[in-house]
Amino acid sequence: MGAETGRITTDIPARLDRLPWARWHWMVVIGLGTVWILDGLEVTIVGSMSEALKPSDTGLGLSSFDIGFAGAIYVAGACIGALLFGQLTDRFGRKKLFLITLGVYIAATVLTAFSMTPAWYFAARFLTGMGIGGEYAAINSAIDELIPAKFRGRVDVAINGSFWVGAAAGSLLTIPLLDPTIVDPAWGWRLAFGLGAVLAVGILIVRRHVPESPRWLFIHGREDEGERIVQSIEHTVEEESGARLEPVHDTITIRQRTTIGIGEIARTVFTLYPRRTIVCFALFVGQAFLYNAFFFTYGDTLTTFLDVKQTGWYLAVFAVSNFAGALLLSRLFDTVGRIRMIAGTYILSGVLLGATGFFLGSVTAVTLTLMGAIIFFFASAGASAAYLTASEVFPMETRALCIAFFYAIGTAAGGISGPLFFGWLIDRASASGDITQIAVGYFVGAVLMVAAGVIQAFLGTKAEGKSLEDIAQPLTAEDSNAEPSVA
Template identity: 80%
Template sequence: MSSGVETGRITTDIPARLDRLPWARWHWLVVIGLGTVWILDGLEVTIVGSMSAALQEEKTGLGLSSFDVGLAGAVYVAGACVGALFFGQLTDRFGRKKLFLLTLAVYTVATVLTAFSMNPMWYFFCRFLTGAGIGGEYAAINSAIDELIPARYRGRVDVAINGSFWVGAAAGSLLTIPLLDPTVINPEWGWRLAFGLGAILAVGILVVRRNVPESPRWLFIHGREEESERIVSEIEGTVREETGRDLPSVSDTLTIRQRKSIGIGLIARTVFTLYPKRTILCFSLFVGQAFLYNAFFFTYGDTLGTFMGVEQVGWYIAVFAASNFLGALMLSPLFDSLGRVKMIAGTYILSGVLLGFTGFILGDLNAVTLTMMGAIIFFFASAGASAAYLTASEVFPMETRALCIAFFYAIGTAVGGISGPLLFGALIENASASKDITQIALGYFIGAALMVAGGVAEVVLGVKAEGQSLESIAQPLTAEESDHASGSPRPATTTA
């Protein structure tokens, strides 16, 4: 390997020891400390969607137009893309823990600054910074979770955690009901307080997160095997105490050449040359879910208010959000039992077909029936979309994990997440002028086609990763070189 400084060659059983652990309260600490970031993201997106009318007011808001509301969504997503790429490579280089503390701090500061917005430009800038913090979180958190959770639970945990976005979405939508009620609070301050409350939640998460350890897998590859061994021994002791039973011994080991850092050039070559099919797969999954969600959800509140006369959209968004979370929670065990390929392909194709059907009947829907259709569609789509992050996290080598998540999130979201809100914002503005809601259907049809395409890609290119260790799904780059150096090359499980 040409990048990084070699610090030694070791044989370790740490991955096998982590994967053989039974579920214990310690794992809930990881879930709560790390997984709650999606609640923050859901809170952010929903607050903006629910407050679109308040932000459009000249006197008490910021005087935003419908296009500006869509633009704010696009700016937030653009910040998330930049943040994911910037913090993603730092996560692979400096460790998971340093970055998931830093990115949460960026989010918190940016959210507080948003509450003090005095004009649209300040608001857009703060939305960009907030998105950057959230984007960085995706890379750092998904990496850490997958490297700490046992293999047999990884699918359901990842899907359910990513689905917790909708807990924040429901909370955000309900929170805006009293905050935007002029009889309860001054309209000039209600939307500002909503952003401030998001920052308070972030501080609480930061307190819990400080107790989550660095990834032992990252540590032993980067020449810190003693610290890695200490952390795993402490985890094993805690799990023994919590479960009241001894842990079985392990025999599987991994030999690697340790490196202080892994060059981005090597990472790029790995993604595009060793795993080209997996690259195409992840791109397809991320583009489909990003367009579907960002296009529909960023402008859902504006659609209800503009065309259906809904003044308090929070109740409708809460129902929609609850369906999303229940879908991810209830379907998540099937990703470990039925398998990744069947579940990802099924949820993507079904939700795409249902969205296309909704586009055809859009002119006949009202606020209640549109919400009902959205709830049915996204019950399935939420589980599939969550599995896109799971796929990017587990099908590439450990040294590249955070940056691969960031790369596919950024590229997929740039295509679907920035264009989606901009397109829907323009469609709503044009449809509002002609008072014809069916003009929005074009966005539904595009989203439906992209979701179906993502499902087909999963059928053709999907990886059966359920129950397998991360190292068997995609062998570490350092392990491959170690084996070649010893004269006994051992290829990765698959090069798909």
Template identity: 80%
Template structure:
């Protein structure tokens, strides 16, 4: 247990100094270096979803059956779940920067190897590796961003960045229109080039990411306060130079008992016993948004081709993706101004009700009308779904942040990416056999009910985190706290751990 022994006690003003910073070019560097993971994920998911026909031929593809393609998707999801849990724990233990460099490297290797796939088994293995890297990215990146971005900007930044998944999705949709056009690019090269482009983007991100520092919040808790002080001083000097303004003074401090590491068992026990309300909240939000996207988006392409006689889905998917990104981008400032609880509950309930309404008229839709309905639904839903990641990132103590993100991401991804496709795939098969598109409406209704339920849970258990320091929302487990009887009220922080 020596790894968990207290190494010292310090009083620091680092969180207050980071939260009082003005927005500068330095913050944009952080966003570009860290936030582009969602673009990569959107690119991956959309490209793979659009190239199923290209992978089937023996001569130009990999000779994969429809079952093989579905299995590859499940393997990718399984890799993402495992990667999130493994790398999430390592991120809390060994630091944000070390892991967000490693996870991007894992993604890069998996994507490059996928482009050189020689048979289905190779392809499955590469999809698993790629998914592992992406899952690890979610945990490492969300925690790093929230710990570096000032409190008054945290909500809009986090939601807009999570929403950038749809920039990748739109780009992937348009790329497949070109790359899978046999008259422009040979069939045997198009799908390989698609994976290669994702790897090329990742290389660029890797170079930008090198300039992003380790989280000072993570450093001072783990006994590296001198390094944390140096990094914060450098950031302050950079912000002064870039803004041309002096920084205001700070008075808020926090006292922590430093530890080199905290065991995962103690972390899990602390989180689930101290924060049961927040655990229920995050579970409800993640499961709701996962089913919503499976009820509509992940059956959208099949619905267009199977029931509405659409040959090329790329243009429709691009319009749909654009509305998702615009929703996250345009609504994100309201999560800081209007507040988390009102906006999260509102976007969940509105999108759920709209999805239910679409299910009721599904038998009379056209490709255009279904796309318009989906665009309106997900204008609201994308902001809400992004807010689920924000919630898991900011309502638990610093020592558990990455692991909590990973845990709820894995739950949501497993429900949406494994259980969801099985259910909705069977609904489409049944509807196709009876030539009745309205038979898939049950999937819409399930997704709608879970979204409305998530919105209600948010209204009851939501945390008013807007504009507040992370340490105020949930005090670090190692923090000195005079109130040892703190409970999970949705406002108070957690009591500190006892000495080892």
């Protein structure tokens, strides 16, 4: 690891975890969590705009395969961005990176709106993905380190589920923007991307007021700054809640380090926590293939096979169901527990998806959307919990990079291959006019989801209500000379 700068005993984690919920926590949720709304907006706009991007005169002359490729390259950018910015987040702090990554997203989204050629569009989508991927690492780590332990599960699941607020907004937004009687077809899809950048600027203004993680600060030798931030948070929460905060007695002794080597991080993930590594990989691959494959190409499926001219309403219903699932089920991840809820939502959604594949030949746009809404009501809560799992079961010094790592490898395996595979299936099925040829994609997604649920059931970690430091001891903890239990 990097050079040791000192040793301190601190009660900062215990003080943050004992806070009651207050308006201050809502500021954190709005400033940080709303990035998922942007991601949902981006993905949905691409799916809804598939037909608008195909004409060579008003669009960019893209084929169905190109639409799938655009989805894949967006995810590829997200994987690279997650790994790049994830490492920088652990090295330079949460706040610096969650401001930088949002800036990257804003610039890339504006470039997308001004795309003149397919190559330009693909490049802009790649950069947009980099910004969003970096956000996942910086934001999840910051949220978990600022939200009290007893609320962490429900907040994380609900925030990750807010992706679908953006998806619903994007779906409804495309309805007027794709109406040639309201907006020129050559400009509608450009305005949709441009509005995403406008929303991001608003988020950036709120985000400037979110502090650096005190947990990150005390490990990196800036305990005085961390203490000032915690005192300010406590004062604000007492004023907002009207509750008097009781002293805490739990402390942790830390050997401060300026940097943590990548070798130490890799050893931690693969050697000390192999079971947790397997669980995270399975959860991310399953949800990435399911979502990216199904949702990136869902609009294309509706228009190609089911004679839908305006996909916005269908996608909005689908999106509302996803957000409702994450919101309504989120509390259960703190009460029923992580293992049961994650395993249950993954297995149930996988079984339902596989069953839907058998009936593709007889579906209508309405029945397919209804089945999708039921499936993803459960899948959205489980998929959101995948990010929660990766962000809380590894030591603090590795948190952002672990999120990035599992997001990248899981998404690369499921999120890049998924859109390409489904795009190929749609082109093939379109040539024959047989929608049932897409069913194989549903079956693959079903198997991956069920397998991930079973792995979670046997190897998952009980993390509900526990401090992050109790779930995974920091690498720099004073008693870390004793190897943590392999899990």
